[in-house]
Amino acid sequence: MLSLRFVFLFAVLSAFAVAAPAEHTHRVKETVLPPRGWTALRPASPAHTIEIRIGLPQPNFAELEDHLYAVSDPSSERYGGHLSKEEVEALVAPHPESVHLVEEWLASHGLLGDALSRSPAGDWVTVRVPVSLAEKMLDTTYHVWTHTASGTSLVRTTSYSLPEHLHAHIDVVQPTTTFSRFTPMRTTYQSFRANAAVPQSDGAKIAVPYASGGQIAASCNGTITPTCLLELYNATGYTPQVPGENKIAVTGYLEQYANYDDYHEFLEELVPYATDSTFSVVYINGKDSRTLRFEFLMVFPGGLNNQTPADAGIEADLDTQYAFSLTYPTPGTFYTTGGSPPFIPDDLEPTDSNEPYMQASESYALVWLEYVLAADDLPQSISTSYGDDEQTVPYSYATRVCSEFAQLGARGVSIMFSSGDGGVGDGDADPATQECYSNDGTNRTIFIPGFPASCPYVTAVGATSEVPEISAWFSGGGFSNYWARPSYQDVAVTKYLGELAPGTYAGLYNASGRAYPDVSAEGVNFTIVWDLETGLVDGTSCSSPTFTAFVSLLNDVRIASGKSALGFLNPLIYALNAGTVTGFNDITVGNNPGCGTEGFNATIGWDPVTGWGSPNFGILKELVLSA
The missing domain is CATH 3.40.50.200 (Peptidase S8/S53 domain)
Incomplete structure (x- = not known):
C-alpha cells in the first residue's frame, strides 16, 4: 500500500506537470517579403524593448457583421438600432480555450499577472518585452530596417513562428511583419x-x-x-x-x-x-x-x-x-x-x-x-x-x-x-x-x-x-x-x-x-x-x-x-x-x-x-x- 507521503508527492508532481506545459514545436505563422525600399541594416539589440500585441480569434465576428449591416441598412427594420459597448464586446470575445492556452504560453515565458494587459473584450493581449525574449517566443530574429526614401526606421522581422497548438488560437502578433509607414x-x-x-x-x-x-x-x-x-x-x-x-x-x-x-x-x-x-x-x-x-x-x-x-x-x-x-x-x-x-x-x-x-x-x-x-x-x-x-x-x-x-x-x-x-x-x-x-x-x-x-x-x-x-x-x-x-x-x-x-x-x-x-x-x-x-x-x-x-x-x-x-x-x-x-x-x-x-x-x-x-x-x- 502506498504511503501518504508518496501519494502527496505524486499529486504535487502531477499538478506541476499540468502547470508547466511541455515544449511545443514551433511552426511558421506568417512570412512576408519586405516592401520595396526597405533595407535590413543589422540585427536589433537584444535589450531593445518592444510592445507585442497578440490578437485572439473572434469566433462570433460574422454575427457582429450581420448586426452591423442590420443597423446600417435603411431598408432594415433595425436601422439605427446600434449596439451597446457591452453587446459589441460580447460578440468579439475570444473562446475561453484560446484565452487559457495563450495565457499558459505567456506564463511559460514568465509573463503573467501585471505583465499582461487585455482589451475590454479580451481579444487582444499586450506584453512589453526585450527583443531577446520576443525572438525566443516567436522563434525569429528581429532586425533594424530603414526606408530609404523617408529615413523611417523600424525593428521588424519578415517571418515568425508559434507553437503548433497555438496557431488556431492566435490570429496575429505585431509588431513583427508590418512595414506600413502610415503617412x-x-x-x-x-x-x-x-x-x-x-x-x-x-x-x-x-x-x-x-x-x-x-x-x-x-x-x-x-x-x-x-x-x-x-x-x-x-x-x-x-x-x-x-x-x-x-x-x-x-x-x-x-x-x-x-x-x-x-x-x-x-x-x-x-x-x-x-x-x-x-x-x-x-x-x-x-x-x-x-x-x-x-x-x-x-x-x-x-x-x-x-x-x-x-x-x-x-x-x-x-x-x-x-x-x-x-x-x-x-x-x-x-x-x-x-x-x-x-x-x-x-x-x-x-x-x-x-x-x-x-x-x-x-x-x-x-x-x-x-x-x-x-x-x-x-x-x-x-x-x-x-x-x-x-x-x-x-x-x-x-x-x-x-x-x-x-x-x-x-x-x-x-x-x-x-x-x-x-x-x-x-x-x-x-x-x-x-x-x-x-x-x-x-x-x-x-x-x-x-x-x-x-x-x-x-x-x-x-x-x-x-x-x-x-x-x-x-x-x-x-x-x-x-x-x-x-x-x-x-x-x-x-x-x-x-x-x-x-x-x-x-x-x-x-x-x-x-x-x-x-x-x-x-x-x-x-x-x-x-x-x-x-x-x-x-x-x-x-x-x-x-x-x-x-x-x-x-x-x-x-x-x-x-x-x-x-x-x-x-x-x-x-x-x-x-x-x-x-x-x-x-x-x-x-x-x-x-x-x-x-x-x-x-x-x-x-x-x-x-x-x-x-x-x-x-x-x-x-x-x-x-x-
Whole structure:
C-alpha cells in the first residue's frame, strides 16, 4: 500500500506537470517579403524593448457583421438600432480555450499577472518585452530596417513562428511583419504654400446649381475657405441644434500637434462668428502597456498637445480648422496618439522606451482603437487623414484592424478615411511615372490600393477640385486585393466595370475587390493657418475632415429630431444613390493617373475616382430624416 507521503508527492508532481506545459514545436505563422525600399541594416539589440500585441480569434465576428449591416441598412427594420459597448464586446470575445492556452504560453515565458494587459473584450493581449525574449517566443530574429526614401526606421522581422497548438488560437502578433509607414494623406507634390493674403471675394459669382442659392463666390475657384464649402455643399445658414449631444473628432499621429494659436488666427480671419470656440484634446498614451490604463486628458492650450510654434503640424492644423469650424458650435475633439519620431536604436540607446514608429503610426489601430473601443462615450463622426499602401500591411493584421472599425460602426460611429493621394498608385512619385510593383515576389506591375480606405467598414473620401467640381488628379481610388466587394456595392460597381472598354487595365487591379472611394469632397487650395502664417494645402487630407463635418451636421439633424446617429454610412450612401434623389453631386470629369497609366475615369454614377461625388447637405438633411 502506498504511503501518504508518496501519494502527496505524486499529486504535487502531477499538478506541476499540468502547470508547466511541455515544449511545443514551433511552426511558421506568417512570412512576408519586405516592401520595396526597405533595407535590413543589422540585427536589433537584444535589450531593445518592444510592445507585442497578440490578437485572439473572434469566433462570433460574422454575427457582429450581420448586426452591423442590420443597423446600417435603411431598408432594415433595425436601422439605427446600434449596439451597446457591452453587446459589441460580447460578440468579439475570444473562446475561453484560446484565452487559457495563450495565457499558459505567456506564463511559460514568465509573463503573467501585471505583465499582461487585455482589451475590454479580451481579444487582444499586450506584453512589453526585450527583443531577446520576443525572438525566443516567436522563434525569429528581429532586425533594424530603414526606408530609404523617408529615413523611417523600424525593428521588424519578415517571418515568425508559434507553437503548433497555438496557431488556431492566435490570429496575429505585431509588431513583427508590418512595414506600413502610415503617412498623412497630403499630396507630396504641393505642400504648404505660404500666401499671407487672406482670400477676399470681389462679389463675382459662379453659377453652381447645387450650391446654396445656386451660385458661389468666384474666389472659391482659386482658394477654398469654410464659407466656400458651406456655400458649395448647400449648407449656408444651417446652425447646429444639439451641440453637446452631437460631437465630432479628428485623429493625429506622428507628433502632429494641433496648434491653438493657429486655430484662433484661422477663425479670426475666416470664421469670425466662431472666434470664441476651442476644441478638446484627448491624449492617448499607449506606453504603459502593462496596465492598459491609458493616460488621457481633456487638455487646453499648453497641455500635452505641444503648443511650441515649431511643433505645429500642417496635418493637425488642417484637420481641426476645417472639421471644427464647419460644425461650430458642435464640440470638437482632437485625438493625439502618443509616440515619438522614428529613430535608429544603436549600442548607445538600445532600450528607447518608444518602439520605433510603433506608438505613433503603424499600430495606431491598436493604441487609438483600444482607447476608443474601451470608451463609453464616443463622438458620432471621426475623420482620419492617414494611410499607406494596402500591401505593406500583412493581411492578418489588416483584417483585424478592419474588424475594429466594424465594431465602431455597430456602435453608431461614422468613420471616414482619406482615400489617398497617389491616384491608382502609391503616391511616392509623380503619378504619371511612378513604378507600381506587387509585393509578392513576382514584381508584377499592379495598381496599389490604399489602406485603411480599402476596408469595407469605413467610408473612403476622395478629392475634387475647382468650381464647378471635377476630380482632383491625385484622388486615390481603385479596388482592394484583400477584401471582396461588399454587397452594398454590387450594383454600382458592376455597372461601372461593365462600361469600361473590354480589357482595360487587365491584370492591374482586382475587379472583384472592395471598390473605393465611396464619396468625395474638395481637396485643392485649402486656406489654413500654420505657424501663424496663411497658406494653401492640397490632398485628400482636406477632403476627409470636410466630408466628416457635413456628416456631423447630418447627425445633428437626426439627433435633434429624436433619431439615432447615422453610424456606418456606406449601406445608406449606396441605397440613396439607387434612388432618383441622391443627395450627392455627381462628378463626371477627370481621372486619377498613376503607375504609368491614365488611371480610372470619373463618370456618371459611382466611379473609383470620386465615388458618388460630394455632399448636398440641403437635400441630404431631408433624406436622412426619412431613413
